[in-house]
Amino acid sequence: MAAPPPSAAPLPPRPAGVGGWLASRWELVALVLLAAAPLCIPALGGALGGQVTTLFIYCILALALNVMVGYTGLVHLGIASFFGIGAYCLAILTVPMYPFRIGFLPAAVVAVLVTAGTGLALGAPTLRLRGDYLAIVTLGFGEVAKVTLRNLEQITGGMKGLNPVPPPGAGVTVAGLDLGKAFAIDPRWFYYLSLLSLAGVVLAMRRLETSRLGRALVAVREDELAAQAMGISATRVKLSAFAMSSAVAGLAGCLYAASLSTTADPNAYDFNRSIMVLCAVILGGLGSIPGTILGVAILVGFDTVLAPWADSWIQQMNINPSGSSALSFSGWRLAIFGLALVFVMRYRPEGLIPSRRLAAELHEEGP
Amino acid sequence: MFFLQQCLIGLTNGALVALVALGYTMVYGIIGLINFAHGDLIMLGACLALTLVGALGIAAGGGAATWAGVAALVLLCGLFCGGLNVAVDRIVYKPLRNAPKLAPLVSAIGVSFIFMNAGLFWLGPADRSFPDLVPSTNLLAHDGLQFTLKDLLVVLVVVPLMVGLSLLVRTTRLGKAMRAVSQDPVAAALVGVDVDRVIAATFFIGGFLGGAASVIYGLYINTIGFQMGFQNGLYAFTAAVLGGIGSIPGAVLGGLVIGLVRALSSAYVGERWTGAIVFAILIVILVFRPEGLLGRRTREKV
Numbered sequence: 001m002a003a004p005p006p007s008a009a010p011l012p013p014r015p016a017g018v019g020g021w022l023a024s025r026w027e028l029v030a031l032v033l034l035a036a037a038p039l040c041i042p043a044l045g046g047a048l049g050g051q052v053t054t055l056f057i058y059c060i061l062a063l064a065l066n067v068m069v070g071y072t073g074l075v076h077l078g079i080a081s082f083f084g085i086g087a088y089c090l091a092i093l094t095v096p097m098y099p100f101r102i103g104f105l106p107a108a109v110v111a112v113l114v115t116a117g118t119g120l121a122l123g124a125p126t127l128r129l130r131g132d133y134l135a136i137v138t139l140g141f142g143e144v145a146k147v148t149l150r151n152l153e154q155i156t157g158g159m160k161g162l163n164p165v166p167p168p169g170a171g172v173t174v175a176g177l178d179l180g181k182a183f184a185i186d187p188r189w190f191y192y193l194s195l196l197s198l199a200g201v202v203l204a205m206r207r208l209e210t211s212r213l214g215r216a217l218v219a220v221r222e223d224e225l226a227a228q229a230m231g232i233s234a235t236r237v238k239l240s241a242f243a244m245s246s247a248v249a250g251l252a253g254c255l256y257a258a259s260l261s262t263t264a265d266p267n268a269y270d271f272n273r274s275i276m277v278l279c280a281v282i283l284g285g286l287g288s289i290p291g292t293i294l295g296v297a298i299l300v301g302f303d304t305v306l307a308p309w310a311d312s313w314i315q316q317m318n319i320n321p322s323g324s325s326a327l328s329f330s331g332w333r334l335a336i337f338g339l340a341l342v343f344v345m346r347y348r349p350e351g352l353i354p355s356r357r358l359a360a361e362l363h364e365e366g367p
Numbered sequence: 368m369f370f371l372q373q374c375l376i377g378l379t380n381g382a383l384v385a386l387v388a389l390g391y392t393m394v395y396g397i398i399g400l401i402n403f404a405h406g407d408l409i410m411l412g413a414c415l416a417l418t419l420v421g422a423l424g425i426a427a428g429g430g431a432a433t434w435a436g437v438a439a440l441v442l443l444c445g446l447f448c449g450g451l452n453v454a455v456d457r458i459v460y461k462p463l464r465n466a467p468k469l470a471p472l473v474s475a476i477g478v479s480f481i482f483m484n485a486g487l488f489w490l491g492p493a494d495r496s497f498p499d500l501v502p503s504t505n506l507l508a509h510d511g512l513q514f515t516l517k518d519l520l521v522v523l524v525v526v527p528l529m530v531g532l533s534l535l536v537r538t539t540r541l542g543k544a545m546r547a548v549s550q551d552p553v554a555a556a557l558v559g560v561d562v563d564r565v566i567a568a569t570f571f572i573g574g575f576l577g578g579a580a581s582v583i584y585g586l587y588i589n590t591i592g593f594q595m596g597f598q599n600g601l602y603a604f605t606a607a608v609l610g611g612i613g614s615i616p617g618a619v620l621g622g623l624v625i626g627l628v629r630a631l632s633s634a635y636v637g638e639r640w641t642g643a644i645v646f647a648i649l650i651v652i653l654v655f656r657p658e659g660l661l662g663r664r665t666r667e668k669v
Contacts, residue, residue, distance in 0.1 A: 338481035
């Protein structure tokens with residue numbers, strides 16, 4: 001047999017010393033810049049602010065998926081259903097048509113607990129399944145969740161969704177400022193709320209990576225049997241991954257529903273969204289926090305910046321007078337994403353900003 | 368009588384599902400890949416069938432000309448889908464044979480996107496109606512019970528294909544090689560089986576069956592669209608898993624069961640819950656009997 005591959009040696013998740021300090025400093029710089037941006041860029045007080053908020057929310061969702069796919073190596077194809085369950089939980093607990101109306105913060109806490117519980121309930125019976133079967137179970141769960149949300153019209157409002165979801169702090173007045181009104185009028189409030197949540201999630205993920213549980217997740221990904229032989233309970237570790245991932249996805253769902261002030265219709269939480277989030281994580285780099293965020297930025301950027309720009313350029317150049325979709329840039333969206341997935345898997349399976357551990361594992365030859 | 372009618376509808380639909388499920392189960396059995404692109408491959412087959420109906424000018428009505436035309440469609444679409452499947456295997460999956468399992472799975476999702484985009488250009492964004500070549504004349508001399516010419520068409524195409532497939536796998540040299548590769552590719556290669564050729568043959572056969580299914584789908588359901596692949600693929604995959612993935616009789620049995628479940632739940636619970644019920648069954652089967660109805664239990668190898 002060949003010598004053990006280099007990944008067998010434990011790699012620190014981040015280079016110690018100067019390198020690690022620099023990495024965290026860059027994150028701090030990014031945070032400060034993003035926090036200062038609304039004060040310098042007036043456009044963030046308008047529609048752009050809402051778009052950037054959505055970007056942050058998708059980053060949180062992608063980081064949630066990263067816990068499953070990146071750290072633990074469990075393919076999850078139904079992350080959007082947890083996103084949706086979070087959104088609907090928040091909505092049910094806050095919209096005026098229900099008697100609960102408990103306000104954003106308590107509702108968000110409940111929603112996160114509910115999604116974590118749902119994740120556990122899905123995870124517990126399915127853990128013994130092999131990787132690709134688990135992928136199918138999560139996919140099936142996503143479809144069941146979507147159909148259920150759509151059909152339980154008395155509870156979820158069917159295709160209309162639930163609205164209006166009141167903004168956080170509705171009716172609360174701090175120092176003469178009505179928070180609910182502030183959130184409703186100025187998108188920068190949601191910008192800061194989601195930025196703060198994203199920063200919190202990134203921090204938690206960083207802590208997770210170096211924690212005992214985080215290393216156990218990676219150990220289970222690299223070799224479940226070996227990890228068990230070393231005394232790690234694969235069941236507990238995988239269940240924790242399920243719960244954490246679902247909870248964070250639920251948090252993203254809460255922010256999403258609150259920032260749109262509606263849950264949108266159940267099709268917003270379908271397989272397409274799950275797969276787009278998965279694309280982002282894979283493209284950016286499995287198991288890598290900056291990679292995941294970059295992946296989301298690329299995908300959202302493609303849809304909201306590049307595609308409209310290219311389409312209007314094509315229109316200006318008058319290349320496509322008949323308006324056929326084959327000659328418009330956005331008509332190629334699916335093919336471009338598909339090709340990106342195929343090429344990334346073929347030539348750079350570790351993604352654009354790889355996690356060092358995973359890069360070593362993915363380039364290892366063997367059965 | 369109503370129940371019997373629903374069962375009949377279910378079995379006919381199930382035969383169609385089974386044909387698609389075979390494509391999943393054969394590929395999974397031989398290289399352990401959930402071929403996400405299979406449903407979209409069938410969608411492309413249906414696109415070609417629609418184009419060919421116009422190009423060849425196949426007459427409707429149910430006469431000899433129609434049947435010859437349908438046979439030509441099945442053959443051409445089968446060859447197209449089979450060839451496309453082999454090409455995708457060569458270009459996309461083959462370089463990833465030794466990579467971790469995530470890589471081919473994600474690539475298959477990518478291929479399914481590319482196919483879907485191709486179908487979008489081919490058909491346009493809206494659903495298209497497929498010409499009703501075979502009329503739905505009732506063949507039973509009974510008012511309450513219907514078994515139409517269309518149902519007969521499904522049976523006439525599906526049953527010979529399945530019989531042919533099981534003969535191929537059971538009796539021919541290629542079939543023996545396929546069984547050997549699915550058990551242990553390395554050992555098969557050691558005794559002189561050309562593993563790559565066997566895998567290509569498997570992809571071709573799976574694709575051919577899918578192509579045939581796409582023609583039947585068009586003629587039977589009469590509506591095709593670029594997004595039909597995803598849902599139909601999932602139903603068929605559920606059937607493959609239900610029957611025991613990797614098992615050919617299992618895929619047929621699973622397909623028939625899924626067809627029955629769909630027909631009965633549409634009739635008694637409501638059309639809109641059908642999807643949820645099928646996938647709930649999938650989850651329950653995977654949780655309690657992951658080897659399926661007819662599959663063998665395999666142990667994880669160290």
